[in-house]
Amino acid sequence: MKTVQYTEVKGWSTGYLAILGVLGAIIVVGLGAAYYMEHQGHWVTGMSNQVVWGMPHVFAIFLIVAASGALNVASIGTVFGKPMYKPLARLSGLLALALLAGGLAVLVLDLGRPDRLIVAMTKYNFRSIFAWNIFLYTGFMVIVAVYLWFMMEARMNRYYKTAGYAAFIWRLILTTGTGSIFGFLVARPGYDAAVMAPMFIVMSFSFGLAIFMLVLMASYKWLARPLGDAVLGRLKNLLGVFVAAALYFVAVQHLTNLYAAEHHAFEAFMLLDGGIYPLLFWGGFVVVGSILPMVLVWHPAFSASRTWLGVASALVILGGLTQIYVILIGGQAYPMEMLPGHEIISSAFFDGVVAGYSPSLPEFLLGMAGVGVALIMVVIGVKVLRFLPVTLADEAVDPHATAKA
Amino acid sequence: MSEFDEARQDPEDAKPDLARRRFFGTAAAAAAVATMVPGLSILPASARSPDEPVTEDQRWGMLVDVNKCADGCTACVDACHEENGVTHHGRPTTDPYWIRKVKLRDRMTGREYGMPLLCQHCEKPPCVDVCPTGASFRRADGIVLVDKHICIGCRYCMMACPYKARSFIHEVTTDQKPHAPRGKGTVESCTFCVHRVDAGGDQQPACAEACQAEGHEALVFGDLRDPESRLYRLLTEISSRQLREDLALNTGVRYHGI
Ligand code: SF4
């Protein structure tokens, strides 16, 4: 097999500057939105004392989950030794770092006191899974950075496999940690399920890969570098499998909930009569975010088209955001039971009623800024360092094609 | 900002004072009845003077007699919010509540009753477990508080509390009471009027005092570990339950008549 050649993005084309400009603008607008919410107080958002985590958390959790999934491509190359994935490993690592940074930025900017970030980093309550996550996130950044360095630096090359294994294990723990943020909320009927952690891992595979594919296709198109069908064919099949697996785990989560009578009302709320939440779940996650993409990647009428492949990836991302929204907001909107066997008939504090939530524009803009941060890191990364192979044409990456030649 | 300048109720200050006076006689006499109250220890206790440190010899708690809680009365809520400077802005979804009146109906019998709901001062508080910075903490004497200096406003405690006992401060705060600093962007909840408790004497939280003044006597505050206390005696005499007892949090607030 030929050695893969990587180069930076050369020159300052108008297109490149335009992308930088647009992403920069998205970030600035998001920062403005964060400042506004901070300065006024959170009453200007859709969040309340009932729904305490809103749209920013949907974006933050999505990006953090997708970050660990984006590393998958590199892991398949390094840990599972699949040669075709090796040229993609650098981009995969970069994207993982970038998505995590974007997600964390949103999380921090939505704190009531973001100015106390230093407090969050110096005072730890080791019983809190949230505090553990701070370690998991910083650790992930360091390990992936080292992994990238070992891959890119010839002298360190022989260690990169070890770093790859470490990163792979770390990302599994990280997503388990993110899923467990919900698992520890014993009081809320929607959250205290052990299956949350594996479900988040599988969801991370599919969200992360969808983002990876979009970024890969877009950058090779804009840079006019060859991207062969062999690579895309593998990735799209993998995406189909991951999407199916995520759907399976979500089904398991709901089915296990249905075993317990105490969860029946909650399940009915999420799946049938909860208004917007069942609609988003069935329409958004199941149909648009799972079934449609599976058809697009596997049905011969679409699967050969790169446009449809791009659409499929975009739908997976949209479905993923919807699924996080349903889990996060739906779980809070559903009223908590205070006393078994009793219903709450009145309360000034919205006990016993489904809490309303409509995301405000600033929340959405802050969430988008996280996406902007992630993408701008990729755009700058591929410009200053050698992340992207010069060619991903079939004969360059497919070992069989090389053998035959 | 001055609004956050709270004298921190540091758990460090709460080291058990071994030199403390102990009334072993009372303890022996109380041991027999003490075993009848599940979750209550038989440690002897007495009133603490303000200069003594907070210790585990006390556990502050409250008994709510639902039968005595009058329909339509919100004296406890008003008094609490007055005492602690908890102001509303006419925005129901974001306005804070340290204590609130809730009306329930028994699904089977149809019986209806109202009761105040406040922080239950759990012995194993989920809010404290999840708080990443340790801003949420439980004092040795059982009072659960938020340290306004280290709360970063992540709201994880609000996600974790089974009773929705906490509020996020969504607005700029004005007219604060010196003993109850409040700051936009942090989380707050009932403190059992810790400033009164720490002042010593016979002071009760504002809610219990107001209820008494109204002649209802639905709220009895006291030391769950002091066999001499009215609260302790009542708990040994009448039945009481914890809200969400399935979660086994051993709450400091108990309800009679539910
Ligand atoms: S009632 Fe809620 S806020 Fe109060 S101690 Fe228990 S978990 Fe914490």
Ligand code: SF4
């Ligand atoms: S909002 Fe404050 S008190 Fe609550 S968990 Fe976060 S840091 Fe702790």
